[in-house]
Amino acid sequence: xxxxxxxxxxxxxxxxxxLALARASRTAWMRERSARQxxxxxxxxxxxxxxxxxxxxxxxxxxxxGLAGLAFAALVALSVLLVWPGAGGSELPWLVLIPCALTGxxxxxxxxxxxxxxxxxxxxxxxxxxxxxxTIADYVPAVHRWAVTVVCALSALAxxxxxxxxxxxxxxxVDLLHTNIPSAALVTTLIWGAASWGERRILGRPQPATTxxxxxWDDAIRSxxxxxxxxxxxxxxxxxxxxxxxxxxxxxxxxxxxxxxxMTDISRLALALGMLIAIASMNSPSGTLYSRLRLWGEEDxxxxxxxxxxxxxxxxxxxxxxxxxxxxxx
Amino acid sequence: xxxxxxxxxxxxPFEQIRVQVIALVTAGDLVPETRLPTVRxxxxxxxxxxxxxxxxxxxxxxxxxxxxxGRNGTFVSAHGDPARQQAQRVAAECADRMRQLGIPVADAxxxxxxxLQPR
Numbered sequence: 332x333x334x335x336x337x338x339x340x341x342x343x344x345x346x347x348x349x350l351a352l353a354r355a356s357r358t359a360w361m362r363e364r365s366a367r368q369x370x371x372x373x374x375x376x377x378x379x380x381x382x383x384x385x386x387x388x389x390x391x392x393x394x395x396x397g398l399a400g401l402a403f404a405a406l407v408a409l410s411v412l413l414v415w416p417g418a419g420g421s422e423l424p425w426l427v428l429i430p431c432a433l434t435g436x437x438x439x440x441x442x443x444x445x446x447x448x449x450x451x452x453x454x455x456x457x458x459x460x461x462x463x464x465x466t467i468a469d470y471v472p473a474v475h476r477w478a479v480t481v482v483c484a485l486s487a488l489a490x491x492x493x494x495x496x497x498x499x500x501x502x503x504x505v506d507l508l509h510t511n512i513p514s515a516a517l518v519t520t521l522i523w524g525a526a527s528w529g530e531r532r533i534l535g536r537p538q539p540a541t542t543x544x545x546x547x548w549d550d551a552i553r554s555x556x557x558x559x560x561x562x563x564x565x566x567x568x569x570x571x572x573x574x575x576x577x578x579x580x581x582x583x584x585x586x587x588x589x590x591x592x593x594m595t596d597i598s599r600l601a602l603a604l605g606m607l608i609a610i611a612s613m614n615s616p617s618g619t620l621y622s623r624l625r626l627w628g629e630e631d632x633x634x635x636x637x638x639x640x641x642x643x644x645x646x647x648x649x650x651x652x653x654x655x656x657x658x659x660x661x
Numbered sequence: 662x663x664x665x666x667x668x669x670x671x672x673x674p675f676e677q678i679r680v681q682v683i684a685l686v687t688a689g690d691l692v693p694e695t696r697l698p699t700v701r702x703x704x705x706x707x708x709x710x711x712x713x714x715x716x717x718x719x720x721x722x723x724x725x726x727x728x729x730x731g732r733n734g735t736f737v738s739a740h741g742d743p744a745r746q747q748a749q750r751v752a753a754e755c756a757d758r759m760r761q762l763g764i765p766v767a768d769a770x771x772x773x774x775x776x777l778q779p780r
Contacts, residue, residue, distance in 0.1 A: 452708055457667040460706035462685060464696040464734065537705030543663065 373551040393443040400439020404431040437563040441529045452539035470554040472621045482568030489575030490516045502582040510578030519571045544632045554622035569605040573598035666707045678717035693739040
């Protein structure tokens, strides 16, 4: 283990300790403020205390799972490093730690969505459900879905070109292995596969809700989860692209300098810029409010009294009134 | 386009689902080619047995309101307004029966109008 690796492990341990201390020292007021910030970001009324309590409890549980996932991922990264000292070479923080941390946190949060529903499915109670299939397009804006596709295509293309270069004899397998492209491509394939599987599973999970507001809150929580998974895909894809594209150029030209900068410098700049744009874009109001506007439009959720339903909803007690469906939402 | 099912209602849950789907299609809220949730998903959302949703879907399909396309899922039928088509068929059958019974047109219309009044 070289000095740089030890330095980054030290940084990782300090950050983990800081996170654990920050988590342990959070007061009820801080937790409440954090929940309130989430309420404001999705533009939904907190509604009756039961909804407020359920959402607060769920977000805290998800946060705990995220931190557990982060710790697990850090352990995996450290294990990889100890078992395989050369892993990542001098690029350990980029290639191993950051994707592991992001993936661990997102998957930890996703595990909450896979195990628990926001509201309990109480039997023998009137339930509300959406009568159309929802897809990932209802939760993640097109620009973010396209970002995932573009980054994925770029990485796949670069990896393909690298393999073609080796197969045509332009470069050797040893050269290819030195670029870290194969390991990065393998890790990314696994992460993308797991994230896509998680998305499909979460979409298929039930959304038990007794009011439209409860369903809207469930949608908001899901949207947040899907954006987190999409961000993981983009960031991991960017990291692969930052290895694959300069790696391919290096294999092609044998030159490591472009316009006076090394390939690594250029790719790190592009990676940092891409990550900043992705994080800022996905956490912007257009990202956080997307599913709210797409699935619920101008719905104001008036009439969501505790345990009740909206005024426009007809009581389902007689055949003539069964037709009074819960309109408005999409 | 939401539906609600009340397990305490006198109306069976499958009928509640069926009637609400028809209402949404008739009102134009559920447009043709809209993909409906799977039987299992809708059943778990509404807290009813999968057989309940399956029965509602079967009856809606028999009425031509929805159609199942194998593994692609269940969609709102694209062949015009199925509820109106079904109503036209029922009206034609009713008219045939009235003629067989020898009921004058004016009386038949009065009878249908009376039957349509809310009870």
